[in-house]
Amino acid sequence: xxxxxxxxxxxxxxxxxxxxxxxxxxxxxxxxxxxxxxxxxxxxxxxxxxxxxxxxxxxxxxxxxxxxxxxxxxxxxxxxxxxxxxxxxxxxxxxxxxxxxxxxxxxxxxxxxxxxxxxxxxxxxxxxxxxxxxxxxxxxxxxxxxxxxxxxxxxxxxxxxxxxxxxxxxxxxxxxxxxxxxxxxxxxxxxxxxxxxxxxxxxxxxxxxxxxxxxxxxxxxxxxxxxxxxxxxxxxxxxxxxxxxxxxxxxxxxxxxxxxxxxxxxxxxxxxxxxxxx
Numbered sequence: 517x518x519x520x521x522x523x524x525x526x527x528x529x530x531x532x533x534x535x536x537x538x539x540x541x542x543x544x545x546x547x548x549x550x551x552x553x554x555x556x557x558x559x560x561x562x563x564x565x566x567x568x569x570x571x572x573x574x575x576x577x578x579x580x581x582x583x584x585x586x587x588x589x590x591x592x593x594x595x596x597x598x599x600x601x602x603x604x605x606x607x608x609x610x611x612x613x614x615x616x617x618x619x620x621x622x623x624x625x626x627x628x629x630x631x632x633x634x635x636x637x638x639x640x641x642x643x644x645x646x647x648x649x650x651x652x653x654x655x656x657x658x659x660x661x662x663x664x665x666x667x668x669x670x671x672x673x674x675x676x677x678x679x680x681x682x683x684x685x686x687x688x689x690x691x692x693x694x695x696x697x698x699x700x701x702x703x704x705x706x707x708x709x710x711x712x713x714x715x716x717x718x719x720x721x722x723x724x725x726x727x728x729x730x731x732x733x734x735x736x737x738x739x740x741x742x743x744x745x746x747x748x749x750x751x752x753x754x755x756x757x758x759x760x761x762x763x764x765x766x767x768x769x770x771x772x773x774x775x776x777x778x779x780x781x782x783x784x785x786x787x788x789x790x791x792x793x794x
Contacts, residue, residue, distance in 0.1 A: 593785075598788065620762070620793070624676045624694050628690060637678075638679035640679070645675065650691065654691070654719055656719075671700045674693075674694045676694075677689065686777060687772050690769050690770075692793075701761055705740070712744065719757055722746045724747040725744045756770075767793060769786055
């Protein structure tokens with residue numbers, strides 16, 4: 517099977533799979549999804565686009581299509597040339613006939629966004645399998661026990677993660693959580709967004725959150741993106757984070773930086789990771 521090139525914008529230890537309970541009959545995600553940003557209780561940004569085939573190219577917005585992305589000095593990062601990984605023989609893509617569980621059959625690690633040029637890679641998050649504690653470390657301590665219990669009772673299969681820090685101090689962490697079907701992934705998404713609307717399950721060090729609309733121009737079919745930013749006044753550093761629910765896989769992208777997280781790299785990172793999962 518051949519791989520096709522993904523067009524970039526111009527702008528490791530495997531955790532054992534938890535012994536899953538007998539999965540409930542998977543449900544299909546709602547489709548087609550509606551465009552727009554829901555109110556605080558949903559805070560969902562629904563994405564639309566076109567996708568088909570076993571390995572498809574990725575296209576992203578032109579620099580002049582997005583406010584603030586019109587010049588070479590807009591702050592975007594230099595990501596390497598991206599490709600979607602080839603699928604195992606006869607394995608269907610998510611959202612195709614015969615794949616009602618919306619499973620990503622590609623190696624989850626190959627669906628992680630690579631670090632951009634100039635990044636210092638986190639030696640603990642180099643793009644391989646990681647344990648649940650790596651994800652829990654993103655959350656406030658008061659929320660970790662509840663989430664850990666939920667994961668033990670759910671059909672979580674694997675977590676893959678990558679992290680890096682840029683010269684300007686922006687630190688990025690990406691965790692991909694793969695469940696046994698879309699039913700479990702959507703249930704986790706519903707719980708996360710509901711808790712955030714009640715100021716719970718916030719990233720470590722974050723007290724208040726607001727909806728971040730900077731990713732609203734992403735265009736990937738069937739994916740849902742929920743983006744947030746730490747509301748002012750915040751402390752020495754700010755956190756921005758995004759959830760991407762893509763079939764059986766749930767992505768968590770977190771960026772922190774002293775003085776505030778720049779908009780362009782955040783938008784760019786979420787866009788490319790969403791496209792890899794689409």
